[in-house]
Amino acid sequence: MQKASVLIVDDAQINRELLEFILQDRYQVFQAENGAQAIEMIESQERIYRLVLLDIQMPVMDGFGVLEYLQRHNLLKELPVIVISGDSSDESILHAYELGAVDFFSKPFSPEIVLNRVHNILSLYEHDYIDSLTGSYNRNGFIRMAENVLHNAKRRTDYALMFLDIKNFKATNELFGTEGGDMILRDFYARINDFWEPEVSGRLDTDHFVCLVKQDHVDLESMAAKLKITAQLKGRSMKLYGYCGIYCLNESDTDVSGMIDRAKLAEESILGDHVQPFAVFDDSMRRIYMDQVELMGEYESAIANGEFKVYYQPVVEAATGNLVSAEALVRWVHPQRGMVSPAAFIPALESGGQISKLDWFVADHVHKTILNCYKEGIPMVPVSVNLSWMDFYDDGLIERLVDIFQGNTLRNGDMRLEITETSYAALESDRAGILKQLRGAGAKILLDDFGSGYSSFGMLKQYDFDILKLDMTFTRQIETSPKVRTIISGIMEMVHHLGIKVIAEGAETQEQVKFLRDNDCDYIQGYYFSKPLPEAEFLAYVEKCRAEGRLGQTADPALRMTSVYRKSETVEPDNRLTRREMQDMLHGYRMIFDMVHLLDANALDRIRNQAESEEMLCCRCSNLSDPDQATRCLALQALKSRGEEAMVITVDGTCHEVIAKYIEVDGEPHVLELLRHLKTE
């Protein structure tokens, strides 16, 4: 990163040069010989000064004049001033402090004191614009610096703004721990600077980076290759994929925030595409963007005018088709545009930090509707409302929500909260506690969009929730992808083991519904059963279901299988573990392997049943191409031999080492599955 700019203001040239001599190694130093010149330099916007070293006694305009000016123009908040005083006993120092100086040192200068004070003051003020993890600018700092570069640019059209993120970054955090994730972020930031030599670069949040670059530094031909990164960590290498949205500036562009939004919009248009992991903002995106900007301008008044309507999409019990619950969804009925798609405004509200108002509107409305049903004796089902991670940072909203649940006005479970896994991931630990608080107050928590994000399986172990909603992308691929079918049945199995029920979202065809039923899915939501309905229609629908005896769930028909495995005396002593020891061991393995999975007796039963029904052959003699199948097969072998089994298989040119290890945890048989990708270069 560029050195911070420090401005020295002193009328004696020798003093200025002496200070410059002391500071020049660490900072970019500029000089002014009186107060008036200093103010001219600060106001010129040619560069942004981080600190002013200010003499008091000067011709034309003295140090007090400078401080008064900076104070009057509200500049001292961002630009600290250290007074260089002739002698420390001066009353003038007191006066300088009164005028907003942050520190002083007296002549003669001691280099150590000067350097330390300058460093201390700069780091105190840095938090406002520097990202402490990477040392790059944060959002604030980036915007200010980019504005400054553009202000001094000959032609803005020479520049482009790039928005970058790392695909599956959350997964690297899972795999390498936060420390490893941090290293990857620093590494990624260094590469950005190497590859594109940006004028300004910064990190907005988590794995989101931005940079302002000269357009001739951006070579689209080599872009894809540059975004493919191999990170080295703890002696292991890992492939990472960067995604990049590019916005090319117009001459009239001034708002850096808007440029970031546009580059981000371009980045978001890339859909899981490794071939071209970048996109340039174009006219079609411009229309979307303009729409969003316009809608955001109307959002506040739209809430007040009642343009937002709550719709309810029914959720049915898979086995019977009975109506069991509903999800509340918001629709914007715009006076001119008609129905506005949630896809057009919800992401924009989220990125603008304005979603909480709408979330509260829905929660409050649903609460009142349920209470009204109680009062009028109208049949109703439990309704879930969506919360964004941002809502957890709105203390007022959380308080009102807790009030709803603690107020004893609701029958248990009649109102539920849906939180996407992305939102879960965005919560810092102190905020995640709020979820516990809400749950403690009686709110059921639904984990929404499961499988759409990147750390789904981590979620399962980390957070408490009651119902899991399987993302609609899974449901939609049931007919076309055998792999997805396998994944869905695997998820059902695993989640049921944890005592959690599953709602599959987005079911549209009979085939999908049949498959979900056959695979023990508990509940289904989707157009196959009903689209989201306006409130009055939905209430009528509930009444109709009640009249037809299709309301509420029937008894849980799930049967518990009993284990066929028994404790064996032949197990090696070091394979017998307590639960606690096992957890430590898993932790260790997670550092080394890409996938670590512990199969308990129930899971092993299922694999065995499946293997028998599919006539799965021993992996040593069959032509395996699926690591999952190989792992399952190997697990059965390990179970049989009560030992350790290992193999190496190659899928699409990548080598995987698969290990299955038999262990007993608290006397119960388990198989530990371990998988790692081997380097093939």
Next chain:
Amino acid sequence: MTLKECYDRMNGSYEEAKGRLMTDSMIERFVMRFLDDPTMDNLRKAIAQGDVAVSFREAHTLKGVAANLAFTGLQKAASDLTEQLRPQQSPADAELMAGVEKAYGMVVDAIRAYQAEK
């Protein structure tokens, strides 16, 4: 003549200068710059014109420069004059100014002598 001898001759502190500027070459660079420093001339002019405010400021500046270069004798003389001028009520005291001139002369002589031997 060494820099140490130069500082001794002008009643300055070589050790202090060394602490600030680290190397002899840097001390030499800044000491030589002092010959071109306009502060003393500005002070003389202000006093001649009877401008008390400017006299104070220039005396103050000279004190600061002398302090930074560890010209201890000159710093002391300039400091005395600065304090006399600080209330900005009476013009420069002739005796104190004479002290500044004397100390300044010693500094300049010592630097010139050092320069001549180089």
